[in-house]
Every structure is written in structure tokens, then in C-alpha cells.
Amino acid sequence: MKISFLFIGGPEIFVILLIVIMFFGADKLPEIARGLGKGMRQVRDATNDIKREINESASKHGLDNNIVEDINKEVNDVKDNIDKLTGPIKRNR
Template identity: 45%
Template sequence: MFGIGGGELFFVILIVLMLFGSDKVPEMARTLGKGMKQLKNATNDIKTEIHKTAEVEDIKKTIKDIGNDGVGKDMADEVNKIKEDIEDISGPVKRMR
């Protein structure tokens, strides 16, 4: 545990008890625990945000790669053709109302 042996740990505990007293040590331990919990939560939030950003960047890269292959352009052309066909068919119907 951090390279501290049993005798050294006992000595550190003895010094802490002499400096702060037995009534303050539990309160200090609780405060230290809460601080560590907040640090852990902040670290997890940062990790989550990094993973989300990496996923978004990966999706953008994939879309860009598809566009560079010409597949994306072909799909866009097909969609525009279908839009024009629908406009041609529904144009007179819309005007009749």
C-alpha cells in the first residue's frame, strides 16, 4: 500500500492522532472520502465526454469517407430525383385545393 509498511503506517496514525485529536479524525476522513468521490465523479464525466466526442468524430469521418467514395453523391442524386418526381405528381393536386 503506497510502499508504506505496518510500522510506518502505525507511526503516521499516531502523529495524526496527536496533531488533530481523536474527535477530529473521523470528520477529516469523511471529508477526504467526499472529496475523493467528487474527484472520481468528475473524472468519469470527463471520460464520458471524451468517449462521446470520439464517437461523433468517428461518425463524421465515416460520413466523409462515404462522401469521398461517391456513394453519398449518388444517394443525394437519387433522393433529389425522387423529390422532383413527387413534386411533379403532387404539384397539380396541391393546386386543386
């Protein structure tokens, strides 16, 4: 199993963890982890709030907020049309 986070592999994460333990000490590690967890939770909540505001604003102004679904539908329709067109060609091989 390969662990990767922001283009950093497992060995690099291990080295960074060792440096953090040497610099701050093992007794501070849980406090640092709690702080990082709290910060990540705040970032996630902020991005969810931004997404919610964008969706509410789009629906309030009558804009379509399901653009991705529409694009996927169009792409699938084009793929189906190409398959229908190339189907006889593929069968004749």
C-alpha cells in the first residue's frame, strides 16, 4: 500500500514525523495533532459554508447549480452516439 499526501510519499512523511518528534518532543505530539485536527476541521467547515452560499445564491438567482450533472449527461450522450456510429464498423472487423 502506497501512502501519498500532497506529492509526499511514506518515507518522507516518516522523516517529517521524526523531525517533529525531535523538535517538539513526544509529550507535545498529541497537542500538536489536536491543533492540526481542529485547523483541518475549520478549513473543511469553511469550504462547506462557501459551497452552501454559492448553491443558495445560484438557486436564488435562478442559475443551474447542477452543471456537472448536465455536462456528464452530455458527455454520455456523445459517447452513446459514437458507439452507435462505430458499432457496425467494430462488428465488421
